[in-house]
Amino acid sequence: MDELNSLMQGFAVAMTLPNLGFMLLGLLLGILIGVLPGLGGANGVAILLPLTFSMNPTSAIIMLSCIYWGALFGGAITSILFNIPGEPWSVATTFDGFPLAQQGRAAEALTAAFTSSFVGAFFAVLAITFLAPLLAKFALQFGPPEFFAVQMLTFCSFIGMSKDPPMKTLAAMMLGFALAAVGMDTVTGQLRMTYGFTEMLKGFDFLIAVIGLFGIGEILLTMEEGLAFKGKSAKINFRIVWQTWKELIQYWRTFIRSTLIGCWMGITPGGATPASFMGYGMARRAARDKESFGKGNVEGVVAPETAAHAAGTSALLPMLTLGIPGSPTAAVLLGGLLIWGLQPGPLLFVEQKDFVWGLIASMYLGNLVGLFVVLTTVPWWAAILRIPFPVIAPVIIVICAIGAYTVHSSIFDVIMMLVFGVLGYLFKKLRYPMAPLVLALVLGDMAESSFRQSMLLSQGAVNIFYSNWLVGSLMALSVFLLLLPTWGALKNLLRRREARAYLR
Amino acid sequence: MSDQEQGAGLNRRIPEAGVAALLLAAGIIVITDSLRVGIEWADDGPKAGYFPFFIGILLAFSSGWTLLQTLLGWSRETNLFSQWSELRDVGAMLLPTTVFIVAVPFLGLYFPGALLIGYFMKRHGDFGWVTTVLTALGVPLTFFLIFERWFLVPLAKGPIEAWLGF
Numbered sequence: 277m278d279e280l281n282s283l284m285q286g287f288a289v290a291m292t293l294p295n296l297g298f299m300l301l302g303l304l305l306g307i308l309i310g311v312l313p314g315l316g317g318a319n320g321v322a323i324l325l326p327l328t329f330s331m332n333p334t335s336a337i338i339m340l341s342c343i344y345w346g347a348l349f350g351g352a353i354t355s356i357l358f359n360i361p362g363e364p365w366s367v368a369t370t371f372d373g374f375p376l377a378q379q380g381r382a383a384e385a386l387t388a389a390f391t392s393s394f395v396g397a398f399f400a401v402l403a404i405t406f407l408a409p410l411l412a413k414f415a416l417q418f419g420p421p422e423f424f425a426v427q428m429l430t431f432c433s434f435i436g437m438s439k440d441p442p443m444k445t446l447a448a449m450m451l452g453f454a455l456a457a458v459g460m461d462t463v464t465g466q467l468r469m470t471y472g473f474t475e476m477l478k479g480f481d482f483l484i485a486v487i488g489l490f491g492i493g494e495i496l497l498t499m500e501e502g503l504a505f506k507g508k509s510a511k512i513n514f515r516i517v518w519q520t521w522k523e524l525i526q527y528w529r530t531f532i533r534s535t536l537i538g539c540w541m542g543i544t545p546g547g548a549t550p551a552s553f554m555g556y557g558m559a560r561r562a563a564r565d566k567e568s569f570g571k572g573n574v575e576g577v578v579a580p581e582t583a584a585h586a587a588g589t590s591a592l593l594p595m596l597t598l599g600i601p602g603s604p605t606a607a608v609l610l611g612g613l614l615i616w617g618l619q620p621g622p623l624l625f626v627e628q629k630d631f632v633w634g635l636i637a638s639m640y641l642g643n644l645v646g647l648f649v650v651l652t653t654v655p656w657w658a659a660i661l662r663i664p665f666p667v668i669a670p671v672i673i674v675i676c677a678i679g680a681y682t683v684h685s686s687i688f689d690v691i692m693m694l695v696f697g698v699l700g701y702l703f704k705k706l707r708y709p710m711a712p713l714v715l716a717l718v719l720g721d722m723a724e725s726s727f728r729q730s731m732l733l734s735q736g737a738v739n740i741f742y743s744n745w746l747v748g749s750l751m752a753l754s755v756f757l758l759l760l761p762t763w764g765a766l767k768n769l770l771r772r773r774e775a776r777a778y779l780r
Numbered sequence: 781m782s783d784q785e786q787g788a789g790l791n792r793r794i795p796e797a798g799v800a801a802l803l804l805a806a807g808i809i810v811i812t813d814s815l816r817v818g819i820e821w822a823d824d825g826p827k828a829g830y831f832p833f834f835i836g837i838l839l840a841f842s843s844g845w846t847l848l849q850t851l852l853g854w855s856r857e858t859n860l861f862s863q864w865s866e867l868r869d870v871g872a873m874l875l876p877t878t879v880f881i882v883a884v885p886f887l888g889l890y891f892p893g894a895l896l897i898g899y900f901m902k903r904h905g906d907f908g909w910v911t912t913v914l915t916a917l918g919v920p921l922t923f924f925l926i927f928e929r930w931f932l933v934p935l936a937k938g939p940i941e942a943w944l945g946f
Contacts, residue, residue, distance in 0.1 A: 327931045443842045447803050450839035454810045457835065461817075461828040468828055469813045492877070499873040500866045666905035667897070671919055673877050674893040677884065678923060682933050687885045690936075694881045701870070702799050705861060706792075724831045732825045 279405055286633030290641055295338050298331075299638060302339035303646050304653075306346015311354055311657045315672055317347040317588070318604040318714070319490040322483045323679025325612050333616040334631050338638040340612055341592075344605055345397065345642045348548075348588050349650045352389040352581060353657050357382060365548035365584040368556040372569060372576025379572050383512045386654060387520040388574050389581045392531065394647045396582035399535045400542065400589035401639045404596075408625070408636075411597040415622035420729035421740050423598075425750035427723045429757070430600050434712040436757030439550070441707060448703065449712035455480045456720020463728060475688040482717040483611055483683045486604060488693040489710050491676040493700025495669055512654055520574075527578050530559050534579050538586025542602050543594055548587040555583025589639065596620055596632065600719065604711050607718045789863035793850055796861075800847035807840030876900065888938030890920040 289295070309320035321343055328336035351366035356373035369389060376385035418426075431449055438445045458469045459479030470476040534555035541551035559579035560569045569576045591602030592609070599621040601607040613620050618628055625632055680693035703710055716723075734740035742748040814829030814836055821827065850857070862870070876899055883892040898916035901907045907915075927933045 326933055327927075330932060441846075443845045446842040447800075447839060447846065450835050450842060451803060451806060453835040454806060454832065454839055457810070457832040463825070464822075464828045466817050466828040468817060468832065469809065496870050496873055500862060500870050664905050666900045666903075666907075667915060669873065670876075670893075670897040670900040673880065674889070674896060674919070674923070677881065677893070678889055678927070678935060681884075681889060681936055682927070685934070685936075687936060690881055690884055694878065697877075698874070702795060706796055706799055708799075727831055728826050731830075736821060736826075 279409055282409075282629065282633045283405060283637060285630070286635075286637030287641075289334060289630055289634035290338060290637040295335050295634075295638070296641075298335050298339040299342045299642055299645060300649070302342030303346040303349075303642065303649050306343035306348075307350040307353075307650060307653070307657060308346075308660070309343065310347035310350020311660055312668065312672060315675070316351075316490055316494070317344055318608055319487045319676070319679070320347055321605055321608045321612075322486045322683075323491075323675060325483065325608065325615070326679070326682035328612070329615070333613075333618060334634045336616065337609070337612065337631070337635050338642070340609060341635060341638060342642045342646070344588070344609070345639075345646045346650075347605075348397070348585055349390060349393055349646055350657065352393065353386065353650075353654060354661060356385045356389060356577070357658050358661055365552045365588070366580075367549070368552040368580035368584075369577055371556065371580075372571070372573050375570070375572035376574070376577065381572065383516045384520050384574065385577050386512060387517050387651070388524060388577045390647055390650050391521065391524060392534075392578040392581040393585040394643055395531055396535050396538055396585035396587075397589045397643045398640070400539055400586040401636065401643065403539055403590055404593050404639070405636055408593055408597050408632075411593070412622040412625040415598055416626075418622070420726040420733065421743070421747050422750070424723065424726040424730050425741065425747045425754070426598055426600060427719055427726065428754045429750050430594075430719070431712065431716065431723075432754035432757040434709070434715075436760035438709055438712075440709045442761035444706070444708045445712055448708045448710065449716045452713040452716025453720045453723070455485070456482075456717050457724070462721065462725065475686070478684070480692065480717065481683055481689065482714055483608065484680050484689045484692050485696050485717055486608060486714055487676050487680050488696025489700035489703070489714070490604070491679075492673065492694060492697025493704060495672055496697065496701040497704055498665075499669070512651055517651060523574065524578065527575050529562070530575055530579050531582055533558055533562070534582035535586045538583040538588075539590045541583070542587035542590030548584040548591070548603060551587035552580035552584040556580040592639075596624060596635075597622060599722065601715065604714045607714055610718060789860040790867060791857060792859040792861040793854055793857040794861070796857075797847060797850045800843045800850060803843035804840055804847055807836050807838075807843060810836030810839060872904070884936060886938060888941055889936045890924060891938065891940050893920045893923075 290299075305324065306317075306320070309315045310317070315323070321340055324343060325340065328339060331339070348365075352369055352373070354360045355366040355370040356377050359370050359374040373385045373389060376382065415422075434449065435442050435445050454469075456479065459467070459477055461468055467477070537555050537558065538548075538551045541554065542548070556576060556579050559575055560566055563569065563573075563575060565573075588603065588605070591606040593602070595601040595606040595610050599610065599619070601610045610620055618624065618631065676693060676697075677690050680689045681687065683689060700710065702708075703713075730740050734743075740747070741751050810832055814833035817829040818827035819829040819833040821830075876896055880892045880896045883895075894916045897919055898912050901912045901915060923935070927935055
């Protein structure tokens, strides 16, 4: 039981007093971010990243990952009490959470939501504990072609599994790659697409893109929808928590189902949002009383929350072992690792044992502590939501600007953030997905270098991508996912043709 | 706003075509620049444009497809992008934000931030002067303490901060 030993050492790292303090601070900041509109997991972590530059990497990642847990918890509060999903992945929680709050059962709904978040995340962390070392050991044998194949698989699965139009998914992704290519080419040292601007030499930082796309874009959208906070208040006491916990045991099937969905969607980069919808949909399909869903069924809160947290947590598994994040927030955490000089990937488990196991241990602790923090502090967060929008909106814009500035202390970045913000608003309205854009921006350099190294190995022959069974099957799977949307379009076309022939 | 105007708004096809055209232009820029730095092999391996060239092609192809689809279905598109009133609300946010960002290079982050918060509270909320001024000054002051004092991360400062001695 190598893993258990390493994990115990990890607990020793995470349990030191300063680290516990950072954990608590991270959780509180995270819940705050999750509650406020326009600040979410991804851009919240991006904005707070510069604060951790002066800390040691282990404490920093513990605090950042706790911000992430906090944001996951916080999203549930606004969806249940205010019918406003603070995060995209808590949209499905509003379906049954808000009706419950309207019936005066807010405390029950909140307890159910937090508990299922905890359960989902807990099992995902278990999966990380035991799968990550295996995957890392396996990935140690990877060469450039294998890495490129895994990256290819990541991007093709976006096109194959996304609900957005495939051509728009492709366009968003390629824009990300193109922006990543701006600046100095790391291999030849040539300048690409800078057109004489010195600001462009470093290229576009994805943290700026994340803050603009998700932060400013979201505020503009919120403005358009016209926010009116009409919330229910909630007081949670121990008796209700205890009662709800006893009641929740009967939903064990939903817990298992949603956890599996979430882990799968998190490891393959489906992300927490589709996972939560899928968890909700599957629970409704399996339930005996389908009609009660959407009218205030506790199971309708349990299913999406469990799935969202399982997905959000397991997204860190490919990030740590392969250097490929499963979600935009995981991508920001990856960016943090790079800034502290830690190269995510299989070697991380060999060279930075303390760091990795400290992080995994902090996931267990962070979730457990988070559950209690959030259960005890709900009324305060609900009060924050009563601050009127004309105050919240400009404050969030200022926070975003500060966040964009601190990344490189560059004013040009602040201007780029606004450009990305407008782009984010347009993209969201026109159904261009943003996750592939961000991931392509993060992975662009890596994908390019593994592609070029593979090409060097084979002297330009493409057959290196099917030269052994591993690369071959990864590539075949990618092509299959890539062609998945065409299959659907083809079926539609045939059906329409048949219908027309029939009418004639 | 009159009742007739309710429901009137910007047709979806205009921003749809605009964004697709913008992405197409970006794709073409990537392709031409890749051709400039070279997409073939040098003695020591592929040149710098080798990989971005494919990216540019895919970007131009996918956005060109969307643009073509939009243009072909131009007269059939009846969906609204947004109502005019909604767009006005977005503008009410976007314009002051732009002014704020433009002011940052000259005045730093703190004072434009205070002005933005103050403007919003007065323009869109019904707050008294005291509340407005206290909030508008208090929030940047809090950020100053958090960033510059506790976490030692300097933010952009302008002449006013210099005059105050920071």
